[in-house]
Structures are given as C-alpha cells and as structure tokens.
Amino acid sequence: MAKFDREYVIPLGIALRAPRLSRANRAMIAVRDFVRKHAKADEVNISTSINESVWTDGIMHPPKRLRVHVLKDDETNIAYVALPGDPIIIPSEEEKAAKEKEKEEKKAAKEEEKKAAKEEEKKAASKEKGKPEPVVVNEESASQTTATIAKAEPTEKAGTKPEVEEHTA
Numbered sequence: 241m242a243k244f245d246r247e248y249v250i251p252l253g254i255a256l257r258a259p260r261l262s263r264a265n266r267a268m269i270a271v272r273d274f275v276r277k278h279a280k281a282d283e284v285n286i287s288t289s290i291n292e293s294v295w296t297d298g299i300m301h302p303p304k305r306l307r308v309h310v311l312k313d314d315e316t317n318i319a320y321v322a323l324p325g326d327p328i329i330i331p332s333e334e335e336k337a338a339k340e341k342e343k344e345e346k347k348a349a350k351e352e353e354k355k356a357a358k359e360e361e362k363k364a365a366s367k368e369k370g371k372p373e374p375v376v377v378n379e380e381s382a383s384q385t386t387a388t389i390a391k392a393e394p395t396e397k398a399g400t401k402p403e404v405e406e407h408t409a
Contacts, residue, residue: 244279244311244319245309245310245311246279248275248278248307248310249305250270250306251305252270252302252306253304253305255270255302264294264298264302267306268286271308272286275308275310281312281317283317283319284319285318285320287323290308290323293306308322309321309322309326309328311330
C-alpha cells in the first residue's frame with residue numbers, strides 16, 4: 241500500500257519573502273509544493289497539526305523550517321503529511337464513498353433550498369405588484385390562468401413615464 245514513508249525538513253524561507261500578511265499562507269503553499277515535488281504525488285493531504293504549527297505565531301511569522309513525516313499511498317498517488325509522532329490516518333474506500341455521498345446529498349439539499357427561495361421571491365414579487373398567484377392544477381387551467389392574468393394587467397405605452405405623486409413636507 242504505502243511504500244513511500246520519509247521525514248523531511250522543509251525550508252520555509254521563501255514565505256519570508258512574501259508580503260507580511262500572506263506569509264503563513266505562502267508557507268502552507270511551500271509545504272504542499274515541496275511534498276508534491278519530493279513524493280511525486282498528484283495530491284497532498286496536509287494534517288491540521290502542520291497547519292496549526294505554521295500559524296502558531298500568526299500570519300506574519302511562520303517558522304523558517306518545518307520537520308514533517310510524509311507517507312504516500314501508491315495506489316491513489318496521494319501523499320499524507322503530518323508532524324513526526326502524529327498518526328497519519330489514510331481513509332478507506334468505504335469512508336471515501338460515504339464522504340462523497342454526503343457531499344452529494346448536501347449539494348442536492350442546497351439546490352432545493354435555492355429553488356424554494358426563488359419561488360418565494362417570485363410569490364413575494366407577484367404579491368407586491370398586486371397580481372393574483374397563478375395556481376396550476378393541470379395544463380388547461382394553466383392556460384386559462386395565464387390568460388386571466390394577461391387580461392387583468394394594465395399595459396403601459398412604451399416611452400411614457402408613470403405619474404409620480406409629489407409629497408410636501
């Protein structure tokens with residue numbers, strides 16, 4: 241499974257050449273790039289312990305070097321990075337499938353929520369304009385309802401301005 245198991249000291253001096261308010265971000269990018277290059281991995285999974293150690297002194301003062309433990313899964317070509325002594329947990333295929341399914345369910349729920357919000361906005365807009373809500377039971381009643389709404393709406397001529405009431409204070 242994992243043939244690649246090494247420890248590295250990653251130099252983060254390049255992060256000190258970045259603008260002050262992006263040094264810690266640049267350090268995390270440097271960790272990812274270093275591991276990707278040396279482990280020859282497509283993806284790099286960085287543990288939260290490394291993130292916390294880079295950010296301990298804030299965004300402007302990342303460490304100058306960082307000792308890490310790298311474990312590469314040759315089957316998936318993913319490198320897992322953690323501090324030495326911290327356990328590296330490689331998720332199983334079942335856990336990955338469960339996470340993927342959960343993501344899809346959340347995405348579907350979010351889309352349903354957006355559709356419901358849009359319909360609520362349409363109803364609110366139609367009430368605001370004073371239009372009756374169209375109730376669709378079948379295709380025949382739908383055509384009758386739209387015809388009724390079209391007759392009920394007054395039409396304005398193009399290029400004319402609506403009358404504005406003036407209020408005196």
